[in-house]
Amino acid sequence: VISLRDARPDDEAWLRRSLLAGLIEEYGHFDAEDFADEWRQRYRSPAKQIWIADVDGTPAGFLWALHLPDPSFPAGDTYIYYLAVLPAHRRQGIAAILLRHLRAAVPGAIRLLVRHDSPAKRLYARLGAHLYREEWVWPEQSLDRS
Ligand SMILES: CC(C)(COP(=O)(O)OP(=O)(O)OC[C@H]1O[C@@H](n2cnc3c(N)ncnc32)[C@H](O)[C@@H]1OP(=O)(O)O)[C@@H](O)C(=O)NCCC(=O)NCCS
Helix, strand or coil, X not given: CEEEEECCHHHHHHHHHHHHXXXXXXXXXXXXXXXXXXXXXXXXCCCEEEEEEEECCEEEXXXXXXXXCCCCCCCCCEEEEEEEECHHHCCCCHHHHHHHHXXXXXXXXXXXXXXXXXXXXXXXXXXXXXXCCCCCCCCCCHHHHC
C-alpha cells in the first residue's frame, strides 16, 4: 500500500541518506563536504515542502519542492529540488504519484533540472512536461584540449 504524507522532523536522517544516494547514483560521485553544505542550506530553507511516499508504512521515496523567489523564474513557480525513489521500489509508479500530488497542490508552473542523459526524462515527458531551455557547459579546461 502506497501512501503520501508530509515529511516529519524524524525523517531527517532517512532523507539525508536517500538524497545523497540519489545524487551519487545520478552523478557517479558527490563530494561529502559539498553535500554537507548543500544539506545545511536546503534543509534549513523555510521555503521547502517535502512529501514522503510510504510503502506499507516505510519510506520508499520523496519529492522535495522549493518555493523560492528566483529571478530567472516567474514568481509563484515551484521548483523541484529533488525526487527519488529507493531502487527496490522503482517502476511501480511512485514518482508519478508524487508528481501528480505536487501538481494538484501548487498553482503555476513546476520546474526541474534534469541531466541530459537521465532516464527520468521519459517519465516527465509522459506526465506532460516539456523541455524549456538547454544549457551548454564547457567542462574545465575543455577549450585548451580542443
Ligand atoms: C527517477 C525516479 C525518481 C523514478 O522513480 P519511479 O518511482 O521508478 O518512477 P515511476 O515508477 O513513476 O515511473 C517509471 C518511469 O520512469 C522512467 N525511468 C526512470 N528511471 C528509469 C530507469 N533507470 N530505467 C528505465 N526507466 C526509468 C521510465 O519512463 C519509467 O517508465 P516505464 O516503467 O513505463 O518505462 C527513480 O528512478 C530514481 O530515484 N532515480 C534516481 C534519482 C534520480 O535520478 N532522480 C531524478 C533527478 S531529476
